[in-house]
Amino acid sequence: MTIYFYSTRSEYGCFSNFSSHGFELAGEYWQTTEHYFQAQKFPETHHCEQIRQAKTPKDAANMGRDRSRPLRKDWEEVKDDLMRKAVLRKFETHAEIKEILLASGDEEIVENSPSDYYWGGGKDGSGKNMLGQILMEVREILRKRTLE
Numbered sequence: 001m002t003i004y005f006y007s008t009r010s011e012y013g014c015f016s017n018f019s020s021h022g023f024e025l026a027g028e029y030w031q032t033t034e035h036y037f038q039a040q041k042f043p044e045t046h047h048c049e050q051i052r053q054a055k056t057p058k059d060a061a062n063m064g065r066d067r068s069r070p071l072r073k074d075w076e077e078v079k080d081d082l083m084r085k086a087v088l089r090k091f092e093t094h095a096e097i098k099e100i101l102l103a104s105g106d107e108e109i110v111e112n113s114p115s116d117y118y119w120g121g122g123k124d125g126s127g128k129n130m131l132g133q134i135l136m137e138v139r140e141i142l143r144k145r146t147l148e
Helices: 033-039 046-052 057-064 075-093 095-102 130-147
Strands: 003-005 023-025 028-030 109-111
Touching (some): 023 033, 023 075, 075 095, 075 130, 095 130
Antiparallel strands (some): 023 028
16 A cells, blocks of 8 residues: 655654654754755755754745755755755654654555655656655665664
């Protein structure tokens, strides 16, 4: 049975980048994976710090998507790895959501975003679902570590 998630208030809301499961990464504390991810579009600039300190993940997302800010040139090449790094750290940091992810077994995980065809499944399910793919990769990494 495929696991669909989108809202932080749903059963699998902890899978969302907006879920309030903060973590430390790159020497800083990040409120959400969304804060980290959006800030990485502007490394070593004041934009990065502004996004890190954004009040909500929605604010961080809006700031990161603001094209008046100077997007790093290698963004398309690095974005998947940065997302993977943040998602892994989030689930390493919080035992309760790590257990939820591990308990999902081998089920497919899909971000049920009607508008995102890269990170989610899109309105018709034809999206790449990269966030779901990364969650499944992180699940496998965590599963292997628990067996070691």
